[in-house]
Amino acid sequence: MTTNIVEISLQRTYFCIMSKTGKKKYYVVWRGIKPGIYNSWNECKNQVEGFEGAQYKSFTDEDEAKRSFDGSYWEITQLKGKKNLQELTTKEKPILNSISVDAACSGNPGTLEFRGVFTDTETELFRRGPYEMGTVNIGEFLAIILALAWLKKHKLNYPIYSDSKTAIAWVRNKRVNTKLERTAKNVEIFQALDNGVAWLKKNPVTVKILKWETKIWGEIPADYGRK
Numbered sequence: 001m002t003t004n005i006v007e008i009s010l011q012r013t014y015f016c017i018m019s020k021t022g023k024k025k026y027y028v029v030w031r032g033i034k035p036g037i038y039n040s041w042n043e044c045k046n047q048v049e050g051f052e053g054a055q056y057k058s059f060t061d062e063d064e065a066k067r068s069f070d071g072s073y074w075e076i077t078q079l080k081g082k083k084n085l086q087e088l089t090t091k092e093k094p095i096l097n098s099i100s101v102d103a104a105c106s107g108n109p110g111t112l113e114f115r116g117v118f119t120d121t122e123t124e125l126f127r128r129g130p131y132e133m134g135t136v137n138i139g140e141f142l143a144i145i146l147a148l149a150w151l152k153k154h155k156l157n158y159p160i161y162s163d164s165k166t167a168i169a170w171v172r173n174k175r176v177n178t179k180l181e182r183t184a185k186n187v188e189i190f191q192a193l194d195n196g197v198a199w200l201k202k203n204p205v206t207v208k209i210l211k212w213e214t215k216i217w218g219e220i221p222a223d224y225g226r227k
Contacts (some may be wrong), residue, residue, distance in 0.1 A: 096119055112189070
């Protein structure tokens with residue numbers, strides 16, 4: 001029941017990013033049911049959802065998407081600061097059987113998005129936003145809560161990676177310490193934060209929440225690639 005409270009609050013204002021920004025997106029699928037270039041997220045999702053080891057990425061430029069499709073998934077993502085985690089030595093690499101979360105915010109505060117993916121394949125588990133007047137740390141915190149709720153629902157014990165020390169501390173302390181003011185624009189965000197804290201207080205955290213080591217591993221697999 002508590003999982004549903006968090007989900008309902010976070011999903012209430014969810015809609016496609018393109019409808020908010022007006023920007024056309026192109027989705028390249030290197031590995032999926034049918035590799036190719038797709039003009040909508042729903043088309044892309046049909047090719048990668050449930051496909052083990054799916055490899056895909058969105059682009060705002062059609063020519064860039066075409067050039068990227070002709071290349072290697074790893075070549076493209078490494079250009080964005082990511083590394084091929086499979087090629088790291090056992091001692092160096094993170095726990096691949098895990099969930100990674102990340103947030104993107106246009107401004108501080110600004111328009112907020114956040115998502116979670118399987119670390120080893122970058123298959124997307126959830127994506128939320130855009131929300132008005134949020135911060136990266138808030139997005140990271142809410143993403144961790146969603147990942148925890150997903151793991152609890154599916155009775156799994158995967159560790160969770162985040163590159164936000166602040167968000168990890170908020171989860172550990174079961175308390176959000178943000179300077180962001182509540183306004184009419186961010187009512188949904190603060191409702192989600194309140195529900196997230198309430199969820200933590202009712203549900204013991206039994207999985208590891210770990211800091212992503214960007215200097216060693218490159219950008220976290222959930223990264224939006226907008227740096």
